[in-house]
Amino acid sequence: MINEEIKSALKKVVGKDRFFDDPEEILSFSYDAFILTSKPDVVIYPETTEEVSNIMKIADRENIPVTCRGSGTNISAASVPVKKGIALCFTKMNRVIEVNTRDRYVIVEPGLINGELQKVLAKEGFFYPPDPGSINVSTIGGNIAQNAGGPRCLKYGVTSDYVLAMEVVLASGKIVRVGSRNVKDVTGYKLSSLFCGSEGTLGIVTEATLRVVPIAESHRTILATYDDLEDTANTVADIIGSGILPAAMELMDKTVINVVADASGMSLPREAAGMLLIEIDGVEEAVEKEMNRIAEKARANGARDVTVAHTQKESDDLWAARRLAYGAFARLAPNCIVEDVTVPVSNVPKMIKATREIADRYNLHLGILAHAGDGNMHPLIAHDPKDKDELRRIEQAAKEIFETGVSLGGTLSGEHGIGLAKAEFLPLVMNQDTLDLMADIKKTLDPKGILNPGKFV
Amino acid sequence: MDVNDIDKCVKCGLCLTSCPVYYEVCREPVSPRGKVQLIAASKRQNLSISRNLENIFSQCLMCGTCTQNCPSGVRHDMLFMRMRSQIVHDFGRDWKKRVLYHFLSHEHQLKLAAGFAKFGRNTILEKLARDTKLGNIQIKNMPRVNKVPFRQQVPGVVEPAGKPRGTVLYFTGCATNYVYDDIGHAIVKVLTTMGYRVEIPGEQVCCGLPMFSQGGFETAKSNILKNTKLLDRPDDAAVIVDCATCGYALRNGYVDILEELHADPSAARRLSSKVKDISEFIWQHFDELEPFLDPEKPKVKVTYHAPCHLRNSQAVGTDLIEQLLEKIPGVDYIRAADTDSCCGGGGTFFYDHPGTSKKIVDKKIKNATGTGASLWVTGCPECRVNLSGNLKNPESLQVIHPVQLIEQSLKK
Numbered sequence: 001m002i003n004e005e006i007k008s009a010l011k012k013v014v015g016k017d018r019f020f021d022d023p024e025e026i027l028s029f030s031y032d033a034f035i036l037t038s039k040p041d042v043v044i045y046p047e048t049t050e051e052v053s054n055i056m057k058i059a060d061r062e063n064i065p066v067t068c069r070g071s072g073t074n075i076s077a078a079s080v081p082v083k084k085g086i087a088l089c090f091t092k093m094n095r096v097i098e099v100n101t102r103d104r105y106v107i108v109e110p111g112l113i114n115g116e117l118q119k120v121l122a123k124e125g126f127f128y129p130p131d132p133g134s135i136n137v138s139t140i141g142g143n144i145a146q147n148a149g150g151p152r153c154l155k156y157g158v159t160s161d162y163v164l165a166m167e168v169v170l171a172s173g174k175i176v177r178v179g180s181r182n183v184k185d186v187t188g189y190k191l192s193s194l195f196c197g198s199e200g201t202l203g204i205v206t207e208a209t210l211r212v213v214p215i216a217e218s219h220r221t222i223l224a225t226y227d228d229l230e231d232t233a234n235t236v237a238d239i240i241g242s243g244i245l246p247a248a249m250e251l252m253d254k255t256v257i258n259v260v261a262d263a264s265g266m267s268l269p270r271e272a273a274g275m276l277l278i279e280i281d282g283v284e285e286a287v288e289k290e291m292n293r294i295a296e297k298a299r300a301n302g303a304r305d306v307t308v309a310h311t312q313k314e315s316d317d318l319w320a321a322r323r324l325a326y327g328a329f330a331r332l333a334p335n336c337i338v339e340d341v342t343v344p345v346s347n348v349p350k351m352i353k354a355t356r357e358i359a360d361r362y363n364l365h366l367g368i369l370a371h372a373g374d375g376n377m378h379p380l381i382a383h384d385p386k387d388k389d390e391l392r393r394i395e396q397a398a399k400e401i402f403e404t405g406v407s408l409g410g411t412l413s414g415e416h417g418i419g420l421a422k423a424e425f426l427p428l429v430m431n432q433d434t435l436d437l438m439a440d441i442k443k444t445l446d447p448k449g450i451l452n453p454g455k456f457v
Numbered sequence: 458m459d460v461n462d463i464d465k466c467v468k469c470g471l472c473l474t475s476c477p478v479y480y481e482v483c484r485e486p487v488s489p490r491g492k493v494q495l496i497a498a499s500k501r502q503n504l505s506i507s508r509n510l511e512n513i514f515s516q517c518l519m520c521g522t523c524t525q526n527c528p529s530g531v532r533h534d535m536l537f538m539r540m541r542s543q544i545v546h547d548f549g550r551d552w553k554k555r556v557l558y559h560f561l562s563h564e565h566q567l568k569l570a571a572g573f574a575k576f577g578r579n580t581i582l583e584k585l586a587r588d589t590k591l592g593n594i595q596i597k598n599m600p601r602v603n604k605v606p607f608r609q610q611v612p613g614v615v616e617p618a619g620k621p622r623g624t625v626l627y628f629t630g631c632a633t634n635y636v637y638d639d640i641g642h643a644i645v646k647v648l649t650t651m652g653y654r655v656e657i658p659g660e661q662v663c664c665g666l667p668m669f670s671q672g673g674f675e676t677a678k679s680n681i682l683k684n685t686k687l688l689d690r691p692d693d694a695a696v697i698v699d700c701a702t703c704g705y706a707l708r709n710g711y712v713d714i715l716e717e718l719h720a721d722p723s724a725a726r727r728l729s730s731k732v733k734d735i736s737e738f739i740w741q742h743f744d745e746l747e748p749f750l751d752p753e754k755p756k757v758k759v760t761y762h763a764p765c766h767l768r769n770s771q772a773v774g775t776d777l778i779e780q781l782l783e784k785i786p787g788v789d790y791i792r793a794a795d796t797d798s799c800c801g802g803g804g805t806f807f808y809d810h811p812g813t814s815k816k817i818v819d820k821k822i823k824n825a826t827g828t829g830a831s832l833w834v835t836g837c838p839e840c841r842v843n844l845s846g847n848l849k850n851p852e853s854l855q856v857i858h859p860v861q862l863i864e865q866s867l868k869k
Contacts, residue, residue, distance in 0.1 A: 022509050023504055023507075023509075024486050024495055024504070024507070024509050024510055024513055025484075025485075025486055027486075027494065027495060027498050027503075027504060028484075028485040028486040028488075028491040028494060028495065029485060031468055031494065032468065032470075033467065033468045033469050033470055045483075045484070071470055071473055071474075072468075072470055072485065073469065073470040073471075073473075089484075089485070091483035091484070091485075092483050094483070111483070113474060115474070134469075134470065134471070136471070136474055137470050137471055137473045137474050138470075263528040263529075263530070323471075324471075324528040325528075326467075326469055326528070327467060327469040327471055327527070327528030327529045328528040328529065330465065330466075330467040330469075330528070330529040331465075331528075331529055331530055334464040334465070334467075335464075335467055336467050
């Protein structure tokens with residue numbers, strides 16, 4: 001609990017309009033998109049770095065847990081304040097500070113929504129590549145904390161590949177600046193990579209300088225449909241293995257195709273066993289050539305149909321439909337769990353086959369969705385949280401899926417993070433010395449353990 | 458309340474930025490997801506009804522955008538109306554809204570009130586309250602009340618010039634009857650020109666949406682039953698509405714509310730299939746209108762605001778209205794970047810939350826002004842009040858109903 005004296009000190013930092021401790025506000029910060037919940041004691045909306053620093057000084061002095069949050073779209077409970085304390089919400093600290101396309105960077109505040117940044121950049125003919133499914137909702141701060149990926153990271157790389165510099169408030173309230181505006185920068189440790197994906201356990205990003213890239217002159221969206229899921233997976237391994245590099249390559253099985261069709265109202269091939277949604281971009285001539293090679297590969301691997309979106313709107317609609325998949329899957333049951341196991345692309349066919357087999361063995365309602373081109377699998381499991389037996393089967397199946405992924409050279413999470421959801425499985429991919437190293441880093445930066453406590457480290 | 462409706466929400470959060478209020482306020486409790494979770498907590502007895510909760514649930518425009526975009530199929534609109542109903546049940550309603558709803562459910566008293574309002578608005582306020590505001594709108598920018606209610610200005614049946622090709626019923630709504638008679642006259646003119654016999658039933662009453670969207674289900678019920686009985690005629694005549702909100706009520710709201718009250722919705726369901734928004738009706742019968750349009754009409758730049766209760770609640774898409782506009786001679790249509798976003802009026806929202814409402818409407822105005830258009834068309838009288846009432850320079854961008862634009866394009 002936070003006593004009244006501390007509350008009034010915190011209130012003094014941001015003013016009464018951005019400090020809340022009423023039951024309604026607190027309840028609204030007890031959840032993200034994962035299933036676990038836990039309420040904070042107070043909710044604070046900072047608007048400046050100084051405010052964040054002053055809040056941390058109080059938290060440090062009084063030993064109060066601080067859990068940062070943007071839009072709360074996380075699916076590993078990384079933004080759930082399991083040890084209560086302060087929920088620090090950045091949605092009001094959302095300015096674009098500088099757009100500099102000549103030097104190819106932008107400077108933004110952490111609460112800025114990714115999709116809003118894209119709108120600003122599109123006017124200049126540029127974009128910021130990381131595109132998580134929550135792109136229109138999630139914040140840059142959250143994207144950095146989770147080292148967010150997305151479909152087009154296949155070609156362009158993930159968030160940490162685009163963070164040039166950041167301003168970070170440490171647990172003590174100290175303000176540090178790491179990195180610079182230069183792509184090439186080996187001045188000291190690359191500390192920005194340390195904070196990327198740290199899930200708010202090491203420091204609080206209050207400003208980020210991000211690399212941006214020009215929008216390619218040409219785009220194509222290709223849809224390949226299959227009567228066999230294995231053929232679908234084989235196509236992925238074949239295309240990537242042959243040296244073609246699409247911007248994005250998404251795989252959906254029959255269950256996912258159907259829920260997406262239901263939710264979006266789009267006419268998709270409902271009877272197909274598998275579908276690939278492929279995006280290519282680049283110079284017109286190259287795009288045309290790549291498109292033909294991809295179509296050839298798809299057909300050679302048994303695609304029964306390969307079509308190309310005719311208009312920009314058709315292409316946009318397909319990608320918008322794809323982004324609905326997670327929420328749409330919940331139409332099948334009260335809740336949906338999405339896993340995030342990632343394997344080298346040549347093992348995608350094996351991983352999909354194994355996942356299907358595990359789901360059938362445990363009698364689960366599972367659909368397969370994947371950023372297949374980079375091996376990032378998103379098996380979706382529809383379930384009813386009240387059915388305890390089903391939950392137990394899901395846990396066992398998830399464990400087997402992780403073990404299979406790791407045995408195929410993969411890893412636990414490609415882009416959703418560990419949070420609470422997968423903390424217990426870390427030893428599958430890390431030995432004790434490695435875990436100890438993470439704990440040592442945590443201790444150096446946050447000796448009192450007040451930043452997002454109770455999570456994976 | 459059906460608990461399963463709440464359980465459909467997986468808290469994915471994709472609704473957050475689709476909500477115009479969250480977009481400005483940036484606080485989770487006012488987001489659609491936040492509100493659904495608050496309802497869930499109150500059902501589980503983890504949260505009691507409070508003034509703070511009342512305030513949170515008043516921060517909703519009832520625009521339906523969250524419901525429209527929810528991948529999990531959550532019916533936020535119904536959930537929020539039920540919650541408002543619960544809050545009113547526990548706390549009562551403030552006196553100003555009680556007075557308003559009393560008038561809206563008693564047509565003859567509404568007529569009297571409009572008479573007083575005309576005197577007030579057109580005479581007293583003009584002199585005394587030039588700079589006072591009603592919600593986010595300056596009183597001097599409020600529209601004038603019709604000298605005589607529209608339905609008293611026209612006969613109950615207006616015949617076309619030749620042999621009628623059919624009969625349509627015209628549900629005028631309160632706005633056209635008491636405030637915007639220009640819309641009513643345009644509709645009668647255009648429909649009779651197209652060859653329709655226009656019947657304007659005199660006994661129609663307020664559609665009821667202002668009551669039920671605030672949770673006043675029982676208050677709205679007698680209006681719903683009266684209108685349904687009046688308009689669900691055996692001759693299957695189409696029911697034309699000029700107000701997106703009335704259209705939403707007649708088309709979908711009535712069935713939802715009657716089901717909610719465990720009343721028989723079958724007549725309302727039959728009525729629902731006969732209701733057409735005027736722009737939609739004209740689009741579907743464009744060949745009947747085309748010979749009467751003046752091809753020599755000089756060019757004018759036009760932009761559009763898509764009312765939420767048209768695009769979300771009646772599925773009359775923006776593309777349909779845009780295609781209609783493009784076909785009207787003299788129209789040089791320019792799309793605004795946020796054509797499809799809410800104007801921030803939202804029933805009494807502009808009055809209850811003037812600050813947030815103002816931010817939303819100012820953005821709309823900036824984008825519409827940016828198109829360089831001189832006409833801003835929208836098929837919803839309330840959007841019209843809110844948009845025109847907030848324009849700094851109403852002379853350079855006039856807000857009108859699409860049917861008025863069509864009337865102006867008829868051959869003289």
